[in-house]
Amino acid sequence: MTMTARSFAVIITLASLLATAPATAQEIITLPTEDRPLTPDFEELYRVGSVSGADWEQFGNVRRVGFDGAGRLYVFDNQADRVTVVGPDGEFLWAFGRSGEGPGEFRNADGLAVMRDGRAVLADAGHRAYHIFGADGTFERMVRMAPEPGAVIITDLLPDPGGEAIFSAVGAQTLSASGITRGSNGRHTSRPVERITITGEEAQKDTVAEGWLPPGRIRPVKVFGPRILVGVLPDGSVAFADSTAYAIKIARPGAGVWRILKRPFHPIPVTNRVIEAETERRIRTYEEQGVPAIVLNGVNVNARSPREQVESDFDLFGFFDEVSIVRGLRTGWNGEIWVRRHGEEPGDDVGPIDVLTMAGRYLGTYPAGEVAWPAAFGPDGLVAFIERDEMDVRSVVVKRLRRR
Numbered sequence: 001m002t003m004t005a006r007s008f009a010v011i012i013t014l015a016s017l018l019a020t021a022p023a024t025a026q027e028i029i030t031l032p033t034e035d036r037p038l039t040p041d042f043e044e045l046y047r048v049g050s051v052s053g054a055d056w057e058q059f060g061n062v063r064r065v066g067f068d069g070a071g072r073l074y075v076f077d078n079q080a081d082r083v084t085v086v087g088p089d090g091e092f093l094w095a096f097g098r099s100g101e102g103p104g105e106f107r108n109a110d111g112l113a114v115m116r117d118g119r120a121v122l123a124d125a126g127h128r129a130y131h132i133f134g135a136d137g138t139f140e141r142m143v144r145m146a147p148e149p150g151a152v153i154i155t156d157l158l159p160d161p162g163g164e165a166i167f168s169a170v171g172a173q174t175l176s177a178s179g180i181t182r183g184s185n186g187r188h189t190s191r192p193v194e195r196i197t198i199t200g201e202e203a204q205k206d207t208v209a210e211g212w213l214p215p216g217r218i219r220p221v222k223v224f225g226p227r228i229l230v231g232v233l234p235d236g237s238v239a240f241a242d243s244t245a246y247a248i249k250i251a252r253p254g255a256g257v258w259r260i261l262k263r264p265f266h267p268i269p270v271t272n273r274v275i276e277a278e279t280e281r282r283i284r285t286y287e288e289q290g291v292p293a294i295v296l297n298g299v300n301v302n303a304r305s306p307r308e309q310v311e312s313d314f315d316l317f318g319f320f321d322e323v324s325i326v327r328g329l330r331t332g333w334n335g336e337i338w339v340r341r342h343g344e345e346p347g348d349d350v351g352p353i354d355v356l357t358m359a360g361r362y363l364g365t366y367p368a369g370e371v372a373w374p375a376a377f378g379p380d381g382l383v384a385f386i387e388r389d390e391m392d393v394r395s396v397v398v399k400r401l402r403r404r
Contacts, residue, residue: 027259029360038355038364040371042383042399046090048075049395056084056092062386062394063175066114066159067378068135074120075396076112083112083120085137090398096137097122104131104139110176113157113166121159121166121198125152125178130166130198144202152178158232165197167238169211169230171218188218191228193238195253209251211242214320223278223313224270224346225320231331233358239337244324248337250358261337261360267322268346275319278347282310327351332377336363343368 048057060079067073072093073086085093099106107126114120118135129142145152155172171191191211197204211228221227230240237252244267250259268274286306294302304312327349328340335358343351353366353373376384381401388394 026257027360029259029261031261031263031356031360031362033264035352035354035365035367036362038366040366041402042371043402045088045382045398045400046086047387047395047397048073048084048086048090049393051391051393054092056095059084059394062396063110064112064156065376065384065386065396066112066120067376067382067384068114068118069116069379070118071379071382072118073378073384073396073398074112074114076122078110081106081109083122083133083137094137096120096133096139097131103142104133106131108176108178110154111157111168113159115159115163116161117163119163121157123154123157125154125176128152130203132198143198143200146196146203146205156230158230158238160195160232161234161236164199165195167193167195167208167230167232169193169228169240171211171213171221171228172230173227189213191218191242193228193230193240193251206253208238208253209240209249209257211240216318220317222318222320224274224323226324227327229326229329231329231337233331233337234333234335235358237358239329239331239358241326241329241339244320244322246325246339246341248326248329248339248356259358259360261356263354263362265325265341267325269322270319270346274323274346277345279310279314281345281347282313283307286310328353328373330374330377333379335359338374340373 049059049062050057059077061077062075063078064076065073071088075084081099082095082097084095087093097106106124109122109124111123112120120133122131124131127142128145131142132140134140154175155168158167160166169191170188190213192207193209193211195206195208214225226242226244228242230238232238237250239248239250241248246263246265248261249257251257283306286309291302291304291306291309293300323342323346325341326339327342330338337356337358339354339356341351342348350368352368353371355363372385374383375386383399383401385397386394387397
């Protein structure tokens with residue numbers, strides 16, 4: 001059988017197209033522009049954390065919380081280096097963790113990932129390892145962090161529903177660090193979302209998706225600049241935001257980004273007027289809450305005025321050229337994605353909260369200020385919120401979101 005020149009050319013063209021085609025097509029779903037208001041419908045179940053409560057609930061600093069599959073609440077107090085486990089009715093069950101040098105003892109622990117089966121994982125920059133505790137709070141083992149040069153930087157730990165790994169993102173909000181070089185990009189050319197397998201003696205990292213790294217430093221993020229925000233979905237995919245636009249990307253291990261959820265909002269350009277407004281907003285905040293302390297040998301050496309502190313902040317961070325829309329992202333056990341936008345002022349993080357589904361449906365929006373930002377979701381509609389009173393004492397409130 002002979003082949004004509006034209007047939008041969010067609011075959012070559014098809015082969016070329018197949019070779020250059022992306023392995024996974026990205027589905028882009030554009031969601032409505034107009035907000036559809038949601039009415040908050042939460043049933044409060046219990047609250048824990050009080051200076052006048054039982055000894056076990058006198059928390060020093062509630063850092064992170066999480067739920068297991070039985071609906072138990074895990075509260076990590078990084079001031080006391082302790083995790084407290086609370087039952088579905090708000091009763092104390094057990095606590096684990098303490099400061100120290102040995103296995104299961106914390107040198108500089110932060111972050112908390114609670115697995116469905118009740119195991120808990122905490123990262124420890126001092127040990128350069130992950131502590132793994134069993135479902136009854138018993139210490140099981142330590143897993144060495146993947147060897148990397150330079151600083152150990154701990155960001156949020158997110159549990160894989162399968163229980164064999166945790167997720168984290170380079171460039172996300174730093175919880176704690178050891179030996180950090182401020183402002184250094186190091187070897188990073190992106191802000192990868194990573195899946196960290198913890199089944200062996202040493203953690204193994206795999207990149208799920210490459211988050212966009214804006215020009216300049218990976219830390220600290222410029223004022224108004226895009227944060228890398230990540231949540232884990234029930235099937236082990238991740239939802240994340242990495243740009244100034246409203247674009248929620250969904251990526252799957254081994255496949256990368258395969259779906260993008262967009263709302264047609266446009267970022268605001270950063271002008272002199274925007275900078276002046278943000279300056280005055282931050283000054284008001286410092287006047288109300290006080291200038292952050294810088295403690296050396298037990299003495300606060302930060303004597304700056306609110307205006308001086310704001311100017312120092314801006315010198316350190318610098319400004320991005322437009323205002324990021326997305327300020328927060330959380331994912332629920334049922335596949336919902338909660339997205340918090342900026343408020344009326346560009347620098348206000350407490351804006352409306354959109355509720356989306358991983359399938360690409362827009363369910364509606366909680367208007368700004370009507371619903372607090374969730375600290376963690378759990379099974380059967382459980383939601384935990386971290387609250388502060390006028391004395392800056394933190395408590396955890398657990399509610400159930402009634403089905404819509």
